Every structure is written in structure tokens, then in C-alpha cells.
Amino acid sequence: MTKQLDLPDIQGNVVRAYGRFNFPFARYVFFNIRDGRRGRAFVGAVTEQVTTAQRWGLGPDEIPKPPSTVNVAFTYPGMKALELPRASLVGFPMEFIMGMKKRKDILGDDLQSAPERWDPVWRDSREHDRHKDVHMWISINGQSKADVEQRYEWLQQLVAHSAGGVAILSGHRGDDGAEHLPFQDLHVVFENGKPTPKEHFGYTDGIGDPVFEGLPGNPERVTGRGKQMKDGSWAPLATGEFLLGHRDEADEYPIAPSPQLLSRNGTFMVYRKLHENVGTFNAFLDRASRNYPGGKELLAAKFVGRWRDNGAPLVSAPDAASKAAWDEKFAQADRRERDRMLSGFTYDNDMQGAKCPFSAHLRRINPRAALEFTPDAFNTPGALTNRRRLIRRGLPYGEVKDPTRDDGNHGIVIMMLNASILRQFEFVQQQWINYGNDFKAANDKEIILGNHNDQYPSKAVIQSDPDGDGAPYFLANIPRMVETRGGDYFFIPSMTALRMIAKGIVDPT
């Protein structure tokens, strides 16, 4: 029998990107737990409303689609504040215990991205005053703004009811220089009043999350999203790459705290608030494309590996002519075919990077089989990739009011879900975003997300066809287009674990 996940036990944000299901608004609220017992009671009350991964519908094993969703996660100090047994706490992985701030050297969070420059809520967390530590994340995603507000009011009532057991932490930056908002508001980018899947640089975002065993959904989605096999077919990744308590790609259980009921069906989440320097990006794109033979939009596509307007992958649409043909086909395709056109590709015919450059976002974040530079070098083409995959969740925040400036309130909150933050997120960030050796790109960083600096100016190569006449194109003095504004490492427990934490009955003995 094929593997089936316990959907009612898994939190909904693990399997669903709510933004894709008509939830264009979100509010993330962060808490400090002041009292263990009352804190647990608060968690218990919230848990009753947590959105699970169950299918939405009116059938017997389904739940009606809610107007707004609720999900919960904890930092390590949060688990401590809830008085989890020490014997459980010591089982958490070292990087989760340390938290994101302390991992800044690995993550490249330096200069403008350094923790001293983060939003106050993150800057002050895990420093001197434990009342400012971020312990808990509660996310609300809503079909409308009013739905979000309604949930938030409910949350505030629970906080009041906790009688000082928990406190909402303020210190999020917002519009017009606000520094102390009590929550992080997010919403999709609207164009002419219509929601779009775009972020503030104009790229289509959120395509191609990994597909793993047991994940509900149409089986064809595995193409381009699972793992590439030797015969060219695709298979779902092992569940244990994304959920604790399940077998991973090494046929092992991921490192997780005991008891098993605490960790199984849970996962780790990396929360990163990333400010987008829209003015810098636009100026750089203008400067760099001035002499680029393919023109501005192609160069913008080369930064990421997809065309900005509709996300067409460069591997399938490497130039204006093929893009026009792709667009025509895309316009006529049904939903499944569209999905396949967006995600179902490989780099097999682009091993020189002439279509999608080695430093493009897409290629760096999920190289598929492209790190097997010598055919059949590994026993499976994705040998270097399959254990570095990430589920990405997130939404943009703020609005671009002046596209020539950097200092507005605009960016994206990205949440990456994985079974091992160390092996998956941190490795990708350190080796593939801020370094290029695995891609034979020396120390070139990923173009958009790389922590470029002025001291050692970054370059990147836009490869050209080695058999053609065109010269490779060099990007010089790449500025830092994205800055970290805060975040931390969280544990997303299963529903079972949430109930046990709330009741104070987690027992590792």
C-alpha cells in the first residue's frame, strides 16, 4: 500500500501554501511565554482552532474550508518556557537550540543583514531580557482582511484570558518608519486590485515545492518536484526529508527529540523576514542590461531562471522567440499542463548553463540533477540534491510606493520547512546561495539573494552556448538586493504534540 500521511495530525501550513488557496492576507504574531502553566493553557486553547492538513470539502474525512487558518510553532526557548522535560529538550538538534541569530556566520547575515539591524522584535530576542525572547509564532492566513482581523481579535481575547501567561511581542517594522507594530502583516502583491503571485521585484513566486511520499495531490505533480531517477522518471522524495518520525532519503529517521509522539509529524521551520531593496534592484537591472544583447527582461529572467511575467522557465524558453511559443502554448493549456510547463523540466539539456545560468536563483535553490556534471557519476542523478530540498512558504509584505528607493516597507517573509535545518536550509544558504563551488561557479554568489558586499565586489557569469558565437556576459559589482530583517528557527509540532505540550504530559521516559 502506498504511504498515506496522517493529515489530521499534521499542521496545515506544512502541506499547503495558503496563498495559493485564496488566502491573500496573513498576520504573524509572536509571543513571549511568561508563565509555564498559563502558557500551556493558552497553547491548549489555540490548539483547538489550529488548521490541520485535512482536505477541504464536505466529505466525511474532510473539513470545510475555513475563512482563516491558524498555525503554531515554537522556538527552543519557547519549548523551555512551556516546561518541556529536560530529557526532551536535549534531543533537539544543535542549530535549532542555538537559533538563527547565532548562526549568522554560516548564513552570511552580515553588514546590512546583521542582527543589530533587524526589526526590534528580532534584534532584542534571545539577548538580555528574557521577556523579549520570541517563544511562539502564531500565523493567521485569511481569505479577506476582515477574516484576519476577526481571528486576531479572538487571539487577543485568549491572551487577555491567559492573565499574563503570555504576552504579544511588539517590534515589527511597518509603513512610514513604524518600529513597534505588534504583528507582521503580509499580503500578496495586488495589481489593479487583483491578487498576483508576484513579489516586489516583479518575479512570479512560489512555484515548484517539493513533492514527497504521502503528500496528497495529483501524482503528475511529481515531475520536476520530486527526485529525478536514473531512467529519467520522477519519484516523490522520502517523507522524512520534511516530516520528523518518517524515513528519509538515507533510510534513517531524522534527528528528533523524544518521545516519538513529540516529534512525529512535526517539522522545523526557518522564518526569515527579507527586505527587498527595490531601488537598488531596478537600478542594477538597468545598469547591467544596458549592454546585454538579450535585453532587460531576458537579463531579469537570467537572475532567477524564470521570466518575470508568467514564470516561464528559461530552460524551456531561453530567448524571446521560444518564450513567445511557450506563452502561446501556456495560454491554451489546462491547469495540469500549465503546472507541468512551469515545474516539469530538467537541466539535462542545459548542463553548460547557457539557458539558465549557474548563479540563477532557481538553479541554486533546487539544482535537480544538474550537479551530476559527469553523466552516471552517481548512483542516482539527484544524489547531491535530494537531501537539500526545502518546502517554501511565504508571502510578501508591504508595498512599493517608489520603485527608485530602497527604504520603504517592502519585502517577503519566507518560511522554509525541513527535517534538518542544518543539512537542508543552512547548507543551501551557505554553499549554494553565498558560494558557488558546487556549480563550478567558484565563489560567485546567487545573484538575487547572495550577501554581496562592496569590499569584495561580487560578479556572476551569464553563461553562453560554448558552441555558439555569443560571449558569456558578466555581471559586475552586484549590490545587495535582499537584506535579512529578522527571524528564527521554529519547531512546528504535530496536533498530537501540541495537545501533549498543552497538557504538560510530554514524557520522554
Added chain:
Amino acid sequence: MANTSGNAYALTCLSPIRKGCIEDGSGVGTGTAYSDDVRHRLQTWGLLEHSPMAKVPQTYLCRYFVLDDVYYQSLSGPDFFSTMYDILSFFSDRFREMALPREDHLKSKYLVFSCNLHGDVDAYLRGMWHAIEEDIRRIWGYCYGFEQVRDADSFAAYVRKCQLKASLFFVGSNDDPLPEQLKALYLKQEFSRFAVEHQGLPATELQQAYRAFMQRVQPLNLAGPSWQPGQSTP
């Protein structure tokens, strides 16, 4: 095991460190073991370009450490014989114990010097003596037999006596002389900078700039601009 790869040589040397503690001048112990002091001295060495080894010609990469003892390698897996012994344990514990791996220990602590170098190993060691004699004396001074070392030749002979036949090669290096490798790195870096800074220039201007570039970087002059041994930042 071959410890040469073309002109690259992998040297591994284990020098036994004296047992016991350092005495003060009057024969009273100071409480610090010789081996601990060697480790401390190594740990106070500078790193990268500040390491004394950066002054030693033709060093690709090297590592020093104090080896206290060998590690216990855990029980062997259940092969046919251990399974047999397990069955025999029905008769006696002695059979079972026979199946356990024996625990090994070193007779003394060792100063381990592992080094990848270019060219002839004896010439290298003599060059090392001439470059950092003082540092060598401080590091090897507590090793058995080092009192026989008086000059470059006797140092080379001493290290060769302590040599272990092992081929630990550092893959980040080929077998060219170090100054050539450093120059090649320098040229590669400067050339990619040149390419980036001059892309799109008309052919004549490009050629002119290229000539100026070649004059500046002096590709054939190893004594000209280059990376320095151990250098870690531009």
C-alpha cells in the same frame, strides 16, 4: 602506499614526545606535561600567512597536532566467527571474550606533522630548517631523539626516521612548485577581473587594455605580483 604524486610529496611524521612533566631548573616538576606544553606552543602559532610554515618554501598544506592515544574502534560487526563464539559462550565466557577486539594503546604521545610539499623531501626539510629553525626547536624540543638534531641535515634525517608510510594528499593542489601555483591563482583571479571590467570594448581598445594588463600581472615573473604563501584575503 606511494607518498608521491608526480612532484607532490605527502609527508607524515610521528615524533614521540617525552613522558612526564617539565622540571624547573632545580629538578622540581612544574606540573605541566611535555605533551601539553607542545600542544600549547602549537596553539599559540599564528594562522594562515602568520604561521611559521608560511615561511617554509614549497609547502602546499600542513598540519600539526599532538596525538594522545589511538581511539577505540568499537566492536566489530557480527561476522561468522563472532556468531560462532556467541554460540560457544553457552559453554564459557572465555570464548565470548575472545571475540572482542583488543584495545590498543600508544606507548607515548606523539607530535604529528603531516605535510604536502613540492619536490624532494630532504631538500624541503633542509629548507624548512633554514627558514624556521627557532620554531622547529620549540616544537620538537621535547621529542625523543631530537637532541641529536644539530643542523639542517640532521633535522632531515631525524624527520625521515620518524616518518610514517602514509599518503595523505590534499586534493586542492596539483604538483607544480608552490610559487607557480600561487601565480596561477593570482592570474586566474586577475584575469576574470579583467574580463569583467572590460567586457564589450571594441577590439582595438580591448587589445590595448590587455597589453597593459599583461604588463601589470607579469605572467612569467614568479617574483612579480602574486599571492603570498598562506595569504587568505586579497
